[in-house]
Amino acid sequence: MRLFEASHVFKHDWATVSLANWRKYPNDKTPHVRHVEILNQEVDETTGVLRTERLIMVRQNVPALVRKIFGGDTSYVLEYSEVDPAKQTLVMQSQNMTFSNLLSVGEHIVYKPDPENPAHTIFTQSAQLKASTALYRFANKIEDMCWNRFQDNAHFGKLGLEQVVSVILAERQAMMVSQVSE
Amino acid sequence: MDSLGAECTPLKHKYDACFTKWYSEKFINGERSNDCAAVFKEYQACIRKVLVDRGLTKMIDDARPTIGSVFAASADDRHADADASAKK
Secondary structure, eight states: OEEEEEEEEESSOHHHHHHHHHTOOSOTTOTTEEEEEEEEEEEOTTTOOEEEEEEEEEEOOOOHHHHHHHTOSEEEEEEEEEEETTTTEEEEEEEEOTTTTTEEEEEEEEEEEETTEEEEEEEEEEEEEEEOGGGTTHHHHHHHHHHHHHHHHHHHHHHHHHHHHHHHHHHHHHHHHHHHHO | OOOSSGGGHHHHHHHHHHHHHHHHHTGGGTOOOOTTHHHHHHHHHHHHHHHHHTTOHHHHHHHGGGGTOOOOOOHHHHHHHHHHHHHO
């Protein structure tokens, strides 16, 4: 079992970053994320919490050996999230469904305002990578490869989110300009 | 971003646009309205059919507890899955 942990401070407020999270795909930094479908979505009438379930289809370029072991390069991930607008938290939990008998990848993500600077947003990510013992001597190698790929994807994911934030900020700017000129 | 099922893409785009507007203008400010419910229902019906056709619904149902999802399989999906496997 290997654990991947990372955190990052986005220099934008939580409302903007959490919106960018929903608009994150597609972006040109994460071409491996091919489809994102919203399967279920509702607001809890009592608490005001937004609950969402998404299906994510990922296609990774992987070495031929890995493709052979796993029988393909396309995988499906299920993600459940809750957004509490009062507490300003966005919490997401996801799990791969394809090949999960060989390699299980569970990921937990939180976006919340930085307590030291409420105009910034703290992103924390942790993932548990667990290869099946059925892979014998390949298990450690597969976990290592997956961990490295996870690290790369996490890096490009951050860049992708920043890109989407820039688009949102540019849209707001354009809207303000058009309102002023009206 | 296109939908997994090409036939659902127009509905998905319509829903994405509605959701983005609602999320940034209302939800984030504490409003609990449900502006996009009608278009979501249409999009959801479309994508559910795609999931059944591709045999993905059981896999999704099985994964729900591991991520703490509060959503449950709809009775329609279970029947559709049974129908699909009966045909095979």
